[in-house]
Amino acid sequence: MNPNLTTDRPTFVTHLECSLTGERYEADQLHGLSRAGRPLLVRYDLPSIRAVAPRAMIAARPTDLWRWRELLPVRRTSDIVSLGEIETPLVPIPKSGGPNVLVKDEGRLPTGSFKARGLVMAVAMAKALGIKKIAMPTNGNAGAALAAYATRCGIETIVFCPDDTPEINVREIAAQGARVYRVNGLIDDCGAIVGKGAAEGLWFDFSTLKEPYRIEGKKTMGLELAAQFGWKLPQAIFYPTGGGTGLIGMWKAFAEMEALGWIGSERPKMFAIQSSGCAPIVRAFEAGEEHAERWEDAHTVAAGIRVPKAVGDFLILRAVRESGGRAMAVGDPAILQAVEDAALKDGLLICPEGGATLAAYREALRLGLVDEDESAVLFNCATGLKYPMADASKTLDRFAEIDLAVL
Numbered sequence: 001m002n003p004n005l006t007t008d009r010p011t012f013v014t015h016l017e018c019s020l021t022g023e024r025y026e027a028d029q030l031h032g033l034s035r036a037g038r039p040l041l042v043r044y045d046l047p048s049i050r051a052v053a054p055r056a057m058i059a060a061r062p063t064d065l066w067r068w069r070e071l072l073p074v075r076r077t078s079d080i081v082s083l084g085e086i087e088t089p090l091v092p093i094p095k096s097g098g099p100n101v102l103v104k105d106e107g108r109l110p111t112g113s114f115k116a117r118g119l120v121m122a123v124a125m126a127k128a129l130g131i132k133k134i135a136m137p138t139n140g141n142a143g144a145a146l147a148a149y150a151t152r153c154g155i156e157t158i159v160f161c162p163d164d165t166p167e168i169n170v171r172e173i174a175a176q177g178a179r180v181y182r183v184n185g186l187i188d189d190c191g192a193i194v195g196k197g198a199a200e201g202l203w204f205d206f207s208t209l210k211e212p213y214r215i216e217g218k219k220t221m222g223l224e225l226a227a228q229f230g231w232k233l234p235q236a237i238f239y240p241t242g243g244g245t246g247l248i249g250m251w252k253a254f255a256e257m258e259a260l261g262w263i264g265s266e267r268p269k270m271f272a273i274q275s276s277g278c279a280p281i282v283r284a285f286e287a288g289e290e291h292a293e294r295w296e297d298a299h300t301v302a303a304g305i306r307v308p309k310a311v312g313d314f315l316i317l318r319a320v321r322e323s324g325g326r327a328m329a330v331g332d333p334a335i336l337q338a339v340e341d342a343a344l345k346d347g348l349l350i351c352p353e354g355g356a357t358l359a360a361y362r363e364a365l366r367l368g369l370v371d372e373d374e375s376a377v378l379f380n381c382a383t384g385l386k387y388p389m390a391d392a393s394k395t396l397d398r399f400a401e402i403d404l405a406v407l
């Protein structure tokens with residue numbers, strides 16, 4: 001048995017804090033957004049963690065997501081509903097990317113996307129806090145992860161997705177026990193329905209960043225990168241940014257690890273990647289704004305980053321600016337070309353959002369924002385198997401004469 005999942009370990013959450021105003025909220029109570037309408041961040045007693053959980057001790061544990069228990073919010077092991085959240089590999093793509101490019105392949109996680117990291121944590125906390133019914137707007141992957149974990153522990157789920165969400169996502173959500181509805185609108189229109197029901201007390205709102213614990217789950221990407229890079233960090237990170245949970249989470253993880261003495265003060269340049277058909281963060285970055293306006297008429301093949309308005313916009317923008325990185329938009333043709341190149345040249349089937357990071361990396365090289373000698377990590381956030389692939393329907397008649405030499 002995995003001791004990460006069978007042993008109770010000391011926990012260190014002290015309180016929660018409004019990410020905008022710093023206002024304090026009590027731990028171990030049900031919270032949504034802060035009174036200022038912004039995400040809540042979980043705070044830990046880092047000096048105590050530093051005293052009891054040295055880096056070497058964590059490093060000696062099995063390498064799954066639960067090795068980081070002291071830095072996670074779940075108090076009781078019995079609240080953890082696990083489907084096997086492995087440490088994801090860093091896969092080189094020398095031909096389509098370059099000599100120092102590694103893809104963090106999150107498609108290997110349960111339900112085939114990195115949404116599992118956030119939802120495994122949020123569902124454990126929902127279970128701990130006695131929530132019985134959850135609703136969520138999704139572009140697909142978050143709904144699937146929610147359905148899987150919530151169903152496993154008997155929490156009822158209702159999921160709303162834009163009506164053009166790929167069929168496979170809608171079906172996987174339903175297959176794992178959620179009630180799923182297609183809505184004639186975008187993800188924030190779905191979010192409005194969720195918010196209305198939550199205000200009426202019908203369910204708990206699990207929208208991105210509207211509950212505090214998905215960030216903590218996504219933070220493990222930053223913890224893992226540090227461990228995988230020998231307690232240093234890569235020089236650049238390319239993150240496909242919708243709600244930005246992962247980017248915000250990794251940035252938080254870096255600060256916590258520095259406070260623990262696990263890493264130094266050096267940070268990667270953080271690149272927030274969006275599609276040019278939906279680039280509210282890029283527009284705000286370029287205009288020097290602290291918050292991002294809603295993007296109208298959002299469209300892109302990369303559905304996971306089709307998020308017209310992000311409630312954590314200012315947290316994304318701050319992290320990107322502090323890191324010396326940049327918010328960049330890439331077009332659908334470049335995204336699809338990148339997906340094709342990774343598969344055909346390096347044998348790695350990535351999702352369109354992952355393709356966006358490769359396309360942006362290439363653009364960043366051209367613009368001199370990164371150097372080929374610098375280590376760069378691209379996030380492939382979901383398995384390429386969930387997405388449409390080019391037709392390949394050549395057939396053979398086994399009764400006819402087959403010219404094998406021309407096959």
Ligand SMILES: *Cc1c(COP(=O)(O)O)cnc(C)c1O
Pocket residue numbers: 113115141142208240241242243244245246247304305351353354381382
């Ligand atoms: C959710 C999702 C994203 C965006 O992640 P955020 O952390 O919410 O910005 C990117 N790609 C895929 C495939 C997703 O499912």
